[in-house]
Amino acid sequence: MELFFLLLLVVLMAIALGSGFPVAFALPGSAILTIGIAAGSGYLFAGDPGAYFSHGGPSQWLSAGVTNFRGIYWEAERDTLIAIPLFVFMGIMLQRSKIAEDLLVTMARLFGPVPGGLGISVVFVGALLAATTGIVGATVVAMGLISLPAMLRNKYSVPLATGTIAASGTLGQIIPPSIVLIILADQLASAVDQAGSLRQTLYKASTGELSMPSDYSVVSTSAGEMFLGAFLPGLVLVGLYMLFILGFALLNPKSAPAVHEEGTFTRAFAGKVVLTLVPPLALIFLVLGSIIAGVATVNQAGAIGAVGAMVMAGYRLRDGKRGAYSPAILAILALLGLAVVVSFFGSVNIKLIQTSDDVLALVLAIIAVSLLLIAILWSGWRTLKFEDTMRGVMVETAKTTALVFIILLGAAMLTSAFRAFGGEELVKNFLQGLPGGFWAQFLIVMLVIFILGFFLDFIEIAVVVVPIVAPILLADPEANVTAVWLGVMIGLNIQTSFLTPPFGFALFYLRGVAPAVVKTLDMYKGVVAFICLQLLALGIVGLYPQLVNYLPNRSSLLSETAPPPKNPRLQYCMETLIYEDFQQNGDKILSAIQSVESIDMSYLPEDLRDDVMDGLEKAKEAMPQMEAIHQAEAEVAAAAGAYKPVHTQVRAIERDARRLDDRIADLQVIVDRSGETGIYTAAQGERAQARIDELKARHEALMAQIPSDWQDTYTTFAKIQKAEDVARMTYRRTVDQAYEPIAELKAILNGADLVASFKPELEALKAEVPTLDPKAAEEAISAMRSRVGDAEGTSDIRDGLNEARKIMRSRQPNAEEAVAEIDKSIAALDADLAWRRKGAEEILPQLETFDDAVAANIGVRAQNRLTTDMALDVAGCLSGHRDISLSF
Numbered sequence: 001m002e003l004f005f006l007l008l009l010v011v012l013m014a015i016a017l018g019s020g021f022p023v024a025f026a027l028p029g030s031a032i033l034t035i036g037i038a039a040g041s042g043y044l045f046a047g048d049p050g051a052y053f054s055h056g057g058p059s060q061w062l063s064a065g066v067t068n069f070r071g072i073y074w075e076a077e078r079d080t081l082i083a084i085p086l087f088v089f090m091g092i093m094l095q096r097s098k099i100a101e102d103l104l105v106t107m108a109r110l111f112g113p114v115p116g117g118l119g120i121s122v123v124f125v126g127a128l129l130a131a132t133t134g135i136v137g138a139t140v141v142a143m144g145l146i147s148l149p150a151m152l153r154n155k156y157s158v159p160l161a162t163g164t165i166a167a168s169g170t171l172g173q174i175i176p177p178s179i180v181l182i183i184l185a186d187q188l189a190s191a192v193d194q195a196g197s198l199r200q201t202l203y204k205a206s207t208g209e210l211s212m213p214s215d216y217s218v219v220s221t222s223a224g225e226m227f228l229g230a231f232l233p234g235l236v237l238v239g240l241y242m243l244f245i246l247g248f249a250l251l252n253p254k255s256a257p258a259v260h261e262e263g264t265f266t267r268a269f270a271g272k273v274v275l276t277l278v279p280p281l282a283l284i285f286l287v288l289g290s291i292i293a294g295v296a297t298v299n300q301a302g303a304i305g306a307v308g309a310m311v312m313a314g315y316r317l318r319d320g321k322r323g324a325y326s327p328a329i330l331a332i333l334a335l336l337g338l339a340v341v342v343s344f345f346g347s348v349n350i351k352l353i354q355t356s357d358d359v360l361a362l363v364l365a366i367i368a369v370s371l372l373l374i375a376i377l378w379s380g381w382r383t384l385k386f387e388d389t390m391r392g393v394m395v396e397t398a399k400t401t402a403l404v405f406i407i408l409l410g411a412a413m414l415t416s417a418f419r420a421f422g423g424e425e426l427v428k429n430f431l432q433g434l435p436g437g438f439w440a441q442f443l444i445v446m447l448v449i450f451i452l453g454f455f456l457d458f459i460e461i462a463v464v465v466v467p468i469v470a471p472i473l474l475a476d477p478e479a480n481v482t483a484v485w486l487g488v489m490i491g492l493n494i495q496t497s498f499l500t501p502p503f504g505f506a507l508f509y510l511r512g513v514a515p516a517v518v519k520t521l522d523m524y525k526g527v528v529a530f531i532c533l534q535l536l537a538l539g540i541v542g543l544y545p546q547l548v549n550y551l552p553n554r555s556s557l558l559s560e561t562a563p564p565p566k567n568p569r570l571q572y573c574m575e576t577l578i579y580e581d582f583q584q585n586g587d588k589i590l591s592a593i594q595s596v597e598s599i600d601m602s603y604l605p606e607d608l609r610d611d612v613m614d615g616l617e618k619a620k621e622a623m624p625q626m627e628a629i630h631q632a633e634a635e636v637a638a639a640a641g642a643y644k645p646v647h648t649q650v651r652a653i654e655r656d657a658r659r660l661d662d663r664i665a666d667l668q669v670i671v672d673r674s675g676e677t678g679i680y681t682a683a684q685g686e687r688a689q690a691r692i693d694e695l696k697a698r699h700e701a702l703m704a705q706i707p708s709d710w711q712d713t714y715t716t717f718a719k720i721q722k723a724e725d726v727a728r729m730t731y732r733r734t735v736d737q738a739y740e741p742i743a744e745l746k747a748i749l750n751g752a753d754l755v756a757s758f759k760p761e762l763e764a765l766k767a768e769v770p771t772l773d774p775k776a777a778e779e780a781i782s783a784m785r786s787r788v789g790d791a792e793g794t795s796d797i798r799d800g801l802n803e804a805r806k807i808m809r810s811r812q813p814n815a816e817e818a819v820a821e822i823d824k825s826i827a828a829l830d831a832d833l834a835w836r837r838k839g840a841e842e843i844l845p846q847l848e849t850f851d852d853a854v855a856a857n858i859g860v861r862a863q864n865r866l867t868t869d870m871a872l873d874v875a876g877c878l879s880g881h882r883d884i885s886l887s888f
Contacts (some may be wrong), residue, residue, distance in 0.1 A: 006421040013414070013637040017456070024403065027410030027464070029208060031417035037647040038421070055419050060803075074376055077603070085401040087177050095142060096389050097313035099280065104146045106276040110258035116249030118154060119164045119256055122147050122283050123241045126168025130175035130234070131284045140169030140509040148514060154555065156256035156519055160248060163526025167241060170498040174491050175234035176227035177287060177305065178402065180458050182298070184225040187466045188474075191214045192220040192483050195474035199888075206651065206888045215568040218474050221483040221552075223298040224291045226267075228485040228551040228724040230491060231288070237492070237537045244533055277868035279328075283308040290707065292555055307376055317386040327382070331375035351644065404459060411463035418468065431472055436708060437648065438760035440481040445469045446493055446538070450789060453497030454504075461494050478885040485541075485881070495723040499527045521743060525865070546747065550877035556870040565861050573877035575728065577870065578857045579630055582623050585853075592853035593619050596742075599843055601713025603835045608748070611741040612886030618738035622858050625731040632724035640886055644716045647886060650714075652705050660699045667692045696855045721887065732861065742847065748793035749844045752836040755791050758784075760830055764820045767805075774813035781805045781818070788825075797832060800825030 014032055039049040103125045111117035111124065122143055129142075143165045151161040173180045195218045203212040221229075259302035287305040288492065290296035296304065311331050318324035343347060343359035353359060373385035384390040429734055431441040445465075452461050470490075474483060498506040501524045511520060541547050554564060582589070597616050601609045667688040674685025707713070765784050769777045785801040788794050804821035855863065856870055866874060 003036055003453065004425075005038045006418070006423050006426070007415055007429045008037065009414075009421065009423075022408035024410050027407065027460070029414035031413045035417055035420060069212065074560040083177075083182055083298045083302040084179055084404055085397055086299070086306045086764065087179060087182075088400045089393060089397045090302070090305040091172075092393045092400075093306070093309040093313050093383070093389075094280075096387075096393050097309075097316045097383070099140060099312055099316050101146055102276045102316070103280065104143060106273055108150060108259075110273060114246075115253060115258050116245040116256040117258055118151050118156065119160065119245040119249070120242050121247065122151075122164050122375050123168045123171075123238060127175060127176075127234070127238045128280050128284070130172035130286065131177070131280075140166060140506050141513050142167055144510045144513040146512075147520070148247065152515070152517070154259050155254070155257060155697050157252075158522040159246070159526035161526070162256055162514065162523040163528075163530050164241070164516060166499055166504070166510050166523065167530035168526050169509070170495050170506050171234065171238065173498065174237065174488075176229050176230050177298075177302065178227075178491070179231065180462060180491050180494060181230055181487070182223045183224040183404070183408070183459065183462045184466065184491055185221055185226040186223050187462060188470055188483045188487050191467060191474060192218050193472035193706065198471060198475035202477070203888055205337060205654070209765045215571065216887065217569075219482055219569070223485060225484045225552040225555075226491075227288065227291055227298065227485050228555055229488045229548040231551060232547045233488055233492060233541045235542060237534065240533045240537055241530065244529065249285035274434065279312050283312065292551070310383055311375065311379045313389060314382040317382055317389060325377045327378040330371055330378070334368045334372035334375060334853060337371070338365065341365050341368065345703035360412075386640060407459045408463055411460070414464060415467050423468070427468055427472070429659060431469070438473070438476045438481075439622060441474060441476070444478070445473065446489070449490060449493045450496060450500075454496065454500045456497065458494040458497050460498060462490070466490060476857075476885075477888050478883055479881050480884050481545070481881050482549055484552055485545050488548045489538065489541060492534065496531055496534050499531050501527070530554075546876065546879040550875060553878045554872060557875050558868065562865050563869070565863050565866055569868075570874055570878075571728070571732070572882070573874045574860060574870075575626070575629060575731070576877060577873050578860065579626050579859045582626055585857075586623055589623070589853050589857065590620070592850045596846060599846055601839075601843065603838060604745075605835070608741075608745065612745055615738045615741035618743075619736050619773060619854065619858055622731065622735050622738060625727065625734055629724065629727045629731055631718075632727045635720050636724050639717055639720050643713065643768060644886060645715075646710065646713055647878065650710050651888070652706055653702055654671075657699055657702050660695050660702070664692050664699070666693050667695070717886070735858045737863060739854065739862045741863055742850065743859070744792065744838075746844065746847050746851065748834060749840045750846070751791040751793070752833065752840045754796065755829065755833055755836060756798075757790055758791075758797070759826065759833075761787065762822060762826050762829065766819055766826070769808075769818055770815040776814070777818065778805055778808040781808060781822075794832070796828045797825050800828060 009030060012030035013026060016030055019536075021029075038053060042053075043049045106120070107125050108118055108120040114120060126143065148165055151164075152158065172178060195863060199216065199218060199433035200212050203216065204210060231287040245256065249258075283305060286308060287301045290304060291298060291301045311328055315325045315328045341361055341364045345364075348361050348365045350362060350705040352486060353362060380390065383393070430445065434440040434444065449461055449465060452465065470483075470486060473486060474481065498504050501507065504527065507523055507527065508518075512522060514523070565574065593616055597613070601612065604612075670680050670688040671685050671692065674680035674688070677680055680688075761784060768780060772780060779849060781801055781804050785798055785805060788798050788801065800823070803824075807818045807821065851859065856867060860866070860870065865871075
């Protein structure tokens with residue numbers, strides 16, 4: 001019966017959407033109706049309102065829907081959605097102020113002389129508008145009104161013209177900043193949590209171990225990472241569009257002729273190009289650049305974009321009039337002033353003012369910020385006064401934002417109902433039962449999304465389909481895909497929903513503004529080629545995940561909050577790169593180790609000298625141990641060829657068997673609660689018991705399909721795999737033990753001057769202690785002890801101070817005895833300083849040379865962060881997808 005109500009849910013939703021009922025109410029309405037009908041049927045026919053639910057009851061799933069409602073608004077982790085109204089405001093402001101229109105007209109004249117130049121200009125402007133507006137309807141309408149007549153007038157092929165405009169208008173869905181990417185990031189954040197739990201459960205069931213290694217965990221994503229991930233795929237799509245139009249024009253010049261306009265390339269036109277093109281590019285740089293550089297969050301970048309769009313609208317609405325650019329010039333001067341203050345004085349913090357320079361920096365910063373606020377308010381006043389622009393933009397922003405959020409809320413209720421009737425488990429079982437593993441599942445999901453794009457808008461697909469399928473795909477360890485890659489792939493696929501006939505929204509928008517001479521069939525013909533290009537882009541990004549993953553990884557590893565080199569997720573890639581370094585520079589590294597071994601260290605403290613020599617011995621073991629890792633990897637790869645098919649077969653059988661176990665457990669509850677005192681009738685209990693017996697028989701039949709030698713096969717491969725794990729852990733311990741004593745010795749020798757500065761302070765303390773009362777003396781000694789502790793390797797010096805402090809805090813304080821102990825500390829300091837200074841002169845330069853040779857390989861795990869070069873290499877390595885399924 002659960003399947004019947006699941007089908008009823010889908011049918012009700014389809015009828016509501018097909019009849020034109022608002023999506024925002026169709027989604028939750030169909031969910032509430034289905035839950036109500038199922039509850040009523042269960043009460044009437046089975047005496048239990050929850051009888052026809054997969055698990056739980058109607059109140060549980062209705063309350064789950066309400067909980068999802070609350071989650072949209074009140075979960076702090078989901079504040080990314082705040083960026084939606086900001087980016088919507090930015091886009092509508094640029095549309096209403098006719099900046100988009102200026103771009104189209106100017107770029108059309110600029111690219112006109114090139115074969116297919118008008119079409120290329122439409123794609124170029126579509127990409128720029130996508131990066132500044134992201135509003136598909138407004139972009140398609142604007143380009144349809146301005147470019148389509150010009151293209152038809154210049155004898156462009158009608159299908160090519162309409163296809164170019166429709167496809168270029170949809171670029172806002174994938175080129176950041178994009179509302180689609182924000183919504184996908186929000187949905188995937190929840191999906192990652194579910195996927196992590198699924199993968200942890202799978203690891204425990206497969207290996208029997210309670211904890212999964214952290215480098216096998218599913219990595220979450222954010223709107224900022226989605227923006228970075230979609231940037232290169234968006235450029236790939238733009239490039240494909242332009243190459244197609246250029247190739248079409250070269251092969252068929254009559255269908256896309258060059259347009260030569262007299263007097264185009266003049267000084268006045270060049271100025272027009274600069275004034276038209278530079279501000280939008282600057283806004284893109286500020287918005288995306290601030291995210292990429294880690295200066296601003298997505299929400300902050302959205303605020304920057306909204307303010308920037310308002311400043312641009314402020315001068316465009318006064319175009320041609322005196323003082324039109326005054327607010328913009330004032331804003332630019334203010335920003336330059338802030339940049340100068342930051343570059344000369346660093347960060348400005350009113351709480352940390354200490355010097356006159358700090359005061360000057362604060363005053364200059366206040367002046368610059370004040371000028372910026374004046375410019376913003378001035379521009380805002382203009383948009384409010386002229387053509388009632390601000391009011392129109394705010395109303396449209398409120399409408400669009402409300403639409404998005406209401407659909408999100410409705411989809412939350414629909415998802416709860418879908419899960420209530422076992423829909424999620426049904427989808428999961430179907431996908432995981434497909435032959436071909438992850439890629440078969442992925443292709444089916446992509447095909448379903450593509451087909452849904454014929455009928456549904458991107459928001460409905462993103463908020464209904466993604467929460468159901470994303471956890472299943474992300475949890476699969478075979479491909480081990482990242483959430484940002486999956487999000488971008490879905491985003492590229494969703495983009496086709498605007499183009500696919502017969503319900504492509506971009507086609508509707510264009511049909512509304514196209515002249516009567518343009519037939520709808522021509523529009524359908526025109527978009528076919530661009531749909532194929534989108535599918536080609538989808539294939540390229542699927543084959544080369546580095547296009548998506550590299551920029552987010554690069555940004556993460558180069559940011560101020562970059563993970564330390566000991567982060568488990570980085571180790572596999574770091575060790576791959578270090579192996580290559582050892583192969584290329586092994587002789588140089590060994591020479592550096594031997595050079596340090598030959599240094600006379602006899603005058604160093606014995607324990608320190610022994611630690612250094614032990615570290616050097618460990619350093620010499622690092623390269624052979626790395627070679628052992630490489631050999632272990634090769635043995636695993638060799639064994640995996642024969643093991644993987646058997647592993648895949650057995651894990652699939654075990655997965656199906658676990659499903660039967662879960663179903664048996666659910667039915668056993670019915671059996672246990674049936675009878676005169678139970679909530680189920682005796683007949684229901686008997687039917688459940690019969691079903692249990694049937695499922696147990698199926699379970700036994702399934703388990704019988706497991707090869708008889710499976711356990712031996714698994715044990716043999718596990719030993720080979722364990723040898724690789726042991727080799728890696730041994731190497732990591734070795735290099736940590738190898739580099740730590742060297743780093744400690746460097747810090748000690750570098751601290752010679754600091755230690756020397758303690759002697760006058762100790763002498764002053766020695767003279768001061770007899771004059772102080774015991775409590776004050778104890779505090780003075782403690783302060784000096786802490787001060788000495790700031791230098792590495794000063795335990796001998798601190799010993800005397802420790803004893804002096806004990807004396808002064810005892811029941812019978814004795815200043816003379818305390819002074820004697822301070823004398824011991826001074827003597828220890830003199831002895832310490834002698835070998836420190838000698839070592840700083842003789843040993844330290846050679847240690848620096850040694851460090852240059854090993855810091856990026858043997859010593860990399862001990863660094864605070866990766867070097868820029870290594871961070872870039874690791875980012876490139878992490879950008880691929882590594883199959884880890886054999887560890888499950």
